[in-house]
Amino acid sequence: MKYNTPTTTVLYSIEEAIKAYRKLCQKNISQIIPDITVDQGLILIMLNNNEKTQSEIADLVFKDYASMTRIIKLMINKNYLIKTTSNEDKRKAELQITNKGKKVLKQLDPIIKENRNTALNNISDREMEQLYKTLRKITNNCKTEI
Amino acid sequence: MKYNTPTTTVLYSIEEAIKAYRKLCQKNISQIIPDITVDQGLILIMLNNNEKTQSEIADLVFKDYASMTRIIKLMINKNYLIKTTSNEDKRKAELQITNKGKKVLKQLDPIIKENRNTALNNISDREMEQLYKTLRKITNNCKTEI
DNA sequence: TTATTTTACTTGATATATCAAATATATTAA
DNA sequence: TTAATATATTTGATATATCAAGTAAAATAA
Numbered sequence: 001m002k003y004n005t006p007t008t009t010v011l012y013s014i015e016e017a018i019k020a021y022r023k024l025c026q027k028n029i030s031q032i033i034p035d036i037t038v039d040q041g042l043i044l045i046m047l048n049n050n051e052k053t054q055s056e057i058a059d060l061v062f063k064d065y066a067s068m069t070r071i072i073k074l075m076i077n078k079n080y081l082i083k084t085t086s087n088e089d090k091r092k093a094e095l096q097i098t099n100k101g102k103k104v105l106k107q108l109d110p111i112i113k114e115n116r117n118t119a120l121n122n123i124s125d126r127e128m129e130q131l132y133k134t135l136r137k138i139t140n141n142c143k144t145e146i
Numbered sequence: 147m148k149y150n151t152p153t154t155t156v157l158y159s160i161e162e163a164i165k166a167y168r169k170l171c172q173k174n175i176s177q178i179i180p181d182i183t184v185d186q187g188l189i190l191i192m193l194n195n196n197e198k199t200q201s202e203i204a205d206l207v208f209k210d211y212a213s214m215t216r217i218i219k220l221m222i223n224k225n226y227l228i229k230t231t232s233n234e235d236k237r238k239a240e241l242q243i244t245n246k247g248k249k250v251l252k253q254l255d256p257i258i259k260e261n262r263n264t265a266l267n268n269i270s271d272r273e274m275e276q277l278y279k280t281l282r283k284i285t286n287n288c289k290t291e292i
Numbered sequence: 293t294t295a296t297t298t299t300a301c302t303t304g305a306t307a308t309a310t311c312a313a314a315t316a317t318a319t320t321a322a
Numbered sequence: 323t324t325a326a327t328a329t330a331t332t333t334g335a336t337a338t339a340t341c342a343a344g345t346a347a348a349a350t351a352a
Contacts, residue, residue, distance in 0.1 A: 010274055011265060013281040014164050019208050020288035021157055026310095037337080055300060062165050067339055069302055074337075091300040091347050119157060121287045127280055128156055134269060134277045135159040141267045142166035172340095183307080201330060213309055215332055220307075237317045237330040 011138075025115045032107055039063070040075055041108050047097055048105055053086075054093040080104065160284075171261045178253055185209070186221055187254050193241055194251060199232070200239040226250065 025038045033041075039061060046052065046060050058068040072095065075081045080101040086092040097105070120128065171184045179187075185207060192198065192206050204214035218241065221227045226247040232238040243251070266274065 009262065010278050010281070011164070011167055011262070013278055013285070014160060014167075015208060017281040017284045017288075018157070018160050018164055020285045021160075024288040039338085053300075062161060063338090064340060065301065066303080066341085067337095070338070089300085089348070093301070116155065116157065119284050119287050121283075123280060123283055127276075130273075130276055131280045132156050132159055134273055135156070135163040137267075137269055138163045138265050139159070139166045141265050142163075142170040185308085199330075209308090210310060211331065212311085212333080213307095216308070235318070235330085239331070 014138075021115075021119050024118065025112075028111050028115055029108070032111060033104055035078055036080070036104060036108075040071065040080070041104075041112070043071065043075070044080065044097060044101055044105050044108070045112075047081075047095055052095075054095060057095070075101075157284075160281075167261075167265050170264065171258075174257050174261055175254070178257060179250055181224055182226070182250060182254075186217065186226070187250075187258070189217065189221070190226065190243060190247055190251050190254070191258075193227075193243055198241070200229075200241060203241070221247075 022038055029036060029038060029041060042061050043057060046057050052060070054068055054072060055065055057063075058065050063071065072081060072083065072093075076083055079098055082096040082098055084094045084096070086094050123131075168184055175182060175184060175187060188207050189203060192203050198206070200214055200218060201211055203209075204211050209217065218227060218229065218239075222229055225244055228242040228244055230240045230242070232240050269277075
């Protein structure tokens with residue numbers, strides 16, 4: 001098998017896989033919590049039990065800081081988060097999950113597990129470990145070049 | 147190794163890998179052709195020597211039809227494409243690459259190869275084949291569930 | 293201490309993603 | 323042939339991505 005025409009490259013299938021997975025996730029999340037996106041859910045999870053600033057969370061979920069500002073704003077409007085400025089460093093933003101946010105986190109938990117199981121069905125631990133390693137290589141290859 | 151906290155899941159690393167790759171690609175493309183995006187380049191490649199309608203191309207590059215309409219519009223404005231309606235079926239759009247577009251395709255070719263080589267450096271054929279297989283599984287798992 | 297630089301975040305502009313609804317043409321059923 | 327349905331694309335609304343420029347506070351240098 002050749003990996004040199006667009007539709008047969010590994011990188012094309014990475015894109016394909018992640019898009020399919022995101023669609024599945026969003027569909028299942030929307031059925032239970034209509035007003036939250038996959039990424040917003042991920043932000044809630046990252047904030048849970050973690051004292052992180054806005055840009056730290058942004059790095060964790062691979063978001064640009066500008067996007068983060070806007071996503072957080074929407075999540076505040078939907079009453080999932082509260083934002084205050086840090087006392088130690090007034091540049092930093094402190095993000096807190098509201099009770100509504102915590103409730104959603106609980107609802108999210110089984111959905112996420114189910115999505116993961118669905119996506120990774122029939123994939124052995126060994127296979128998964130290998131996938132993980134190869135992806136790390138690709139990520140590092142791309143990043144060190146920058 | 148466990149795969150159950152967000153930052154350690156395979157799916158998280160898929161996202162990480164594809165984002166790193168896209169950044170690398172965009173950086174290298176922008177150096178040579180400042181006004182074209184990775185996806186616009188991919189669209190040109192898909193259109194090259196292929197008589198495809200707009201939605202067929204959209205499916206190939208995993209784009210929503212609405213997005214496709216807008217991306218194509220921008221590419222026409224930048225004089226990369228010409229759009230006409232099909233004579234056989236007036237609903238369909240026929241897309242043609244302009245001379246400027248063809249020139250860009252030629253410039254793109256070595257960049258894309260280089261990007262691919264960079265990203266896949268140190269990854270054996272066997273490893274790549276395995277990656278490809280696992281990704282296909284994930285894609286199918288996600289799609290059949292929908 | 294003042295000036296400079298860095299950090300954390302925001303805003304503006306433009307492109308893209310996504311959903312729902314709309315339009316135009318083509319196909320099928322009655 | 324007319325009515326109903328399906329297909330290909332577009333448009334509107336809203337969210338997100340990305341780059342560049344801006345703001346405010348903090349850290350560092352002179």
